[in-house]
Amino acid sequence: MQSRLGWAVLTIVAVLFFVFIYAPLLVIVVTSFNANPVNMLIWDGFTLDWYRGLLGLGERATDVSNRALYIESTDQLLAAVRNSLTVAAATTAISTVVGTATALALARHRFKGRGVYSGGLLLPMMMPDIVLGIGLLIFFVTIGMQLSLLTIIIGHCTFLISYVYLIVQARLAGLDPALEEASADLGASEWTTFRKVLLPQLAPGILGGALLAFVISMDDLVITYFIAGTGSTTLPVYIFGMIRRGVKPEINAIATMIILASILIAALGLWLRSRKTD
Amino acid sequence: MIARLAGLAFLASTTALAAQDAGTLALYNWGDYINPEVLQRFTEETGIEVTLDTYSSNEEMLAKIQAGATGYDIVFPSVHMQDIMLQLGLLERTGINESPSFANIDPAFLRSSQDPNGEYCLPYAWGTVGIYYNEDVTGPIAGWEDFFAIPERTGGKISLLDDMREVMAIGLIMTGASVNSADPAEIQAATDYILSHKEDVTAFTYESMALMSSGDLAAAHFFVGGNVFFTETPNIKYVIPAEGGTMYQENICVLASAPNKEAAMRFLEFYLQPEIAALNVAQQFNGTPNVPANELTPEFIQGNPNINVPPETMERLQIFEDLGAALRAYDRAWNTIRTVQ
Numbered sequence: 001m002q003s004r005l006g007w008a009v010l011t012i013v014a015v016l017f018f019v020f021i022y023a024p025l026l027v028i029v030v031t032s033f034n035a036n037p038v039n040m041l042i043w044d045g046f047t048l049d050w051y052r053g054l055l056g057l058g059e060r061a062t063d064v065s066n067r068a069l070y071i072e073s074t075d076q077l078l079a080a081v082r083n084s085l086t087v088a089a090a091t092t093a094i095s096t097v098v099g100t101a102t103a104l105a106l107a108r109h110r111f112k113g114r115g116v117y118s119g120g121l122l123l124p125m126m127m128p129d130i131v132l133g134i135g136l137l138i139f140f141v142t143i144g145m146q147l148s149l150l151t152i153i154i155g156h157c158t159f160l161i162s163y164v165y166l167i168v169q170a171r172l173a174g175l176d177p178a179l180e181e182a183s184a185d186l187g188a189s190e191w192t193t194f195r196k197v198l199l200p201q202l203a204p205g206i207l208g209g210a211l212l213a214f215v216i217s218m219d220d221l222v223i224t225y226f227i228a229g230t231g232s233t234t235l236p237v238y239i240f241g242m243i244r245r246g247v248k249p250e251i252n253a254i255a256t257m258i259i260l261a262s263i264l265i266a267a268l269g270l271w272l273r274s275r276k277t278d
Numbered sequence: 279m280i281a282r283l284a285g286l287a288f289l290a291s292t293t294a295l296a297a298q299d300a301g302t303l304a305l306y307n308w309g310d311y312i313n314p315e316v317l318q319r320f321t322e323e324t325g326i327e328v329t330l331d332t333y334s335s336n337e338e339m340l341a342k343i344q345a346g347a348t349g350y351d352i353v354f355p356s357v358h359m360q361d362i363m364l365q366l367g368l369l370e371r372t373g374i375n376e377s378p379s380f381a382n383i384d385p386a387f388l389r390s391s392q393d394p395n396g397e398y399c400l401p402y403a404w405g406t407v408g409i410y411y412n413e414d415v416t417g418p419i420a421g422w423e424d425f426f427a428i429p430e431r432t433g434g435k436i437s438l439l440d441d442m443r444e445v446m447a448i449g450l451i452m453t454g455a456s457v458n459s460a461d462p463a464e465i466q467a468a469t470d471y472i473l474s475h476k477e478d479v480t481a482f483t484y485e486s487m488a489l490m491s492s493g494d495l496a497a498a499h500f501f502v503g504g505n506v507f508f509t510e511t512p513n514i515k516y517v518i519p520a521e522g523g524t525m526y527q528e529n530i531c532v533l534a535s536a537p538n539k540e541a542a543m544r545f546l547e548f549y550l551q552p553e554i555a556a557l558n559v560a561q562q563f564n565g566t567p568n569v570p571a572n573e574l575t576p577e578f579i580q581g582n583p584n585i586n587v588p589p590e591t592m593e594r595l596q597i598f599e600d601l602g603a604a605l606r607a608y609d610r611a612w613n614t615i616r617t618v619q
Contacts, residue, residue, distance in 0.1 A: 042492050076314070076330065134345060141346035148349075226342060230304035230349040231329035241309025241332030 025259055032252035050253035054078065077250055079231075080238035086149060087224075087234060088217040091156040096210040098157070099164025100202070104194075106165075107172045122166070124159035132159065133226035140227060147229030155227040156217045163216065164209035171205030207269055218258075302327045303541040306350040308528070309334055311403075313561035320548050326541045343368055343533065351536040352545060354528045357389045358600040360399055363531065364392040370532040370539060372546060374400050379550035387567035389527060389597065400546050404527035405564035406587065406595060407444055408518045410490055410504060411497040421520035422452055425497055426475045434496025435480040437489070442612040443598055444499070444524060445472060445482070451522040457596045460604035469611040473618060482616065490514060501526075502585055506563045509578050516584050518591055525595040527567075 036044035053074050106118050136155045140147060183193040221236040228237060239251060309332040317328045333339040336359040355363055363369050374380060375396035387401040388394055411419045415434045419425055428434050438445050447457040449468030459465060486498035487507050508514040532542045548554060555566045556574035563579060565587060572586060579585050601608060
């Protein structure tokens with residue numbers, strides 16, 4: 001009896017959990033097809049105009065612009081998306097490589113200051129965003145570096161390396177060092193051991209770290225705001241700036257496409273993993 | 279190697295030339311606060327490429343500029359923020375008031391106490407904050423007293439802005455004080471006024487325009503720019519409260535650190551043209567200090583005395599000033615208003 005009650009409670013909690021996680025996403029997907037240009041909560045008919053506009057296909061929403069209600073700034077929005085993707089791709093590549101290398105160095109080698117170093121790595125993660133943002137801004141200004149996309153990439157790397165490091169390091173801790181020793185005993189060079197023994201075992205951790213870095217970089221607002229230069233407004237900064245006028249319908253279309261891309265990437269990751277274990 | 283170097287040098291010289299030909303201009307503005315067509319026209323006329331970055335509050339912009347962020351040429355601070363920036367030496371003297379077209383600007387909009395003659399900044403745009411109401415539900419509404427009576431009289435829901443200064447301003451206006459009062463007794467009286475009506479207020483929100491058009495709200499406290507949603511719904515009206523309301527004004531200022539001062543100057547001159555100011559109003563639905571521009575705006579805006587405000591209405595509008603130390607008292611009052619049950 002008691003366990004049945006327990007199951008019921010667990011089921012309800014689990015269902016609610018998924019509703020709260022996925023209902024907002026569903027709402028965004030549905031409203032991205034809503035023809036109403038100013039009020040996304042009122043269904044005005046089905047349209048693909050927002051997608052067409054974003055993809056630059058044909059005339060976008062002609063009747064809408066006639067109504068003069070709708071603020072045409074799709075180009076700005078697209079520029080913001082482009083900036084966000086550029087930053088996220090670059091930071092993911094850099095922080096994944098550096099974070100993984102750091103985790104390896106700290107796990108497999110003993111050197112002076114190792115403890116301080118590994119502690120220092122976690123600091124950027126724990127620091128409030130606003131402190132890091134202003135700190136980075138003052139730093140860039142002091143060394144005379146012009147703010148641009150590059151400063152955003154550098155800024156993001158400072159804390160994303162810590163995330164990647166943490167995830168890869170957790171994976172490393174669970175590995176059996178005997179495998180590497182065996183590989184060395186059998187005459188493999190350090191590089192071969194890394195490629196053939198270490199890397200395949202670490203791959204899920206590295207992939208997880210890279211995905212996390214990409215996602216955090218994509219949606220960072222506070223730090224990015226401070227270190228963005230002219231013409232380098234990213235998507236979150238852009239959306240936040242629209243607060244007084246309300247959110248544009250294209251935002252839903254962009255969000256839907258990002259959700260779709262995330263599902264595809266996650267599916268690919270899962271598929272790769274399942275293939276590995278077979 | 280030499281060929282590659284020569285190629286690089288050539289590339290560098292051509293880009294430098296191109297930049298010299300036309301130049302660039304970096305605007306730093308509130309989100310969605312300028313008609314993209316205005317920028318397009320500027321580029322077509324001058325060949326100067328414009329980049330536009332956005333912020334969502336004066337304080338955010340100040341924090342960034344004050345910390346030394348460079349690259350921006352033009353910012354759009356509110357009047358009280360312009361005063362602060364002038365005192366901090368962040369703005370460049372432009373002498374825009376010596377331009378012949380400066381005569382287009384109504385001198386009443388030279389509001390900055392630090393820049394009373396417009397030697398630094400050009401008045402950009404202004405607007406009011408008032409009441410939107412659904413006349414089918416509420417009947418005619420003249421001001422705050424009618425507004426707060428709506429829930430009891432008709433059962434309709436009302437909302438206020440989620441903004442400390444704007445909400446406190448209602449209390450201060452209704453108790454006969456200045457919206458910039460630093461007197462603790464007046465602040466207390468204003469707080470009490472809002473608290474006495476708090477149970478009638480359904481929400482403190484910026485999202486009220488969507489709720490107005492869906493019929494979920496009977497009336498809402500919002501910026502004049504919200505009229506953009508209601509050009510084809512005659513039952514939803516906007517009114518500047520009879521007891522008094524607030525207004526905002528932003529000015530176009532050139533930063534002392536601007537890399538493209540010449541281009542910035544040309545933008546100020548460009549914006550003095552009545553057609554350009556009117557083009558901006560047509561999309562933004564707010565007021566312009568450019569007098570001849572008011573003749574050129576669309577009929578919906580020109581014919582509506584609550585948007586195209588006559589001088590006698592201007593007299594009951596107040597503008598926010600920097601509060602200084604009194605800000606703390608406002609913060610406390612606002613916390614009480616938002617948290618009290």
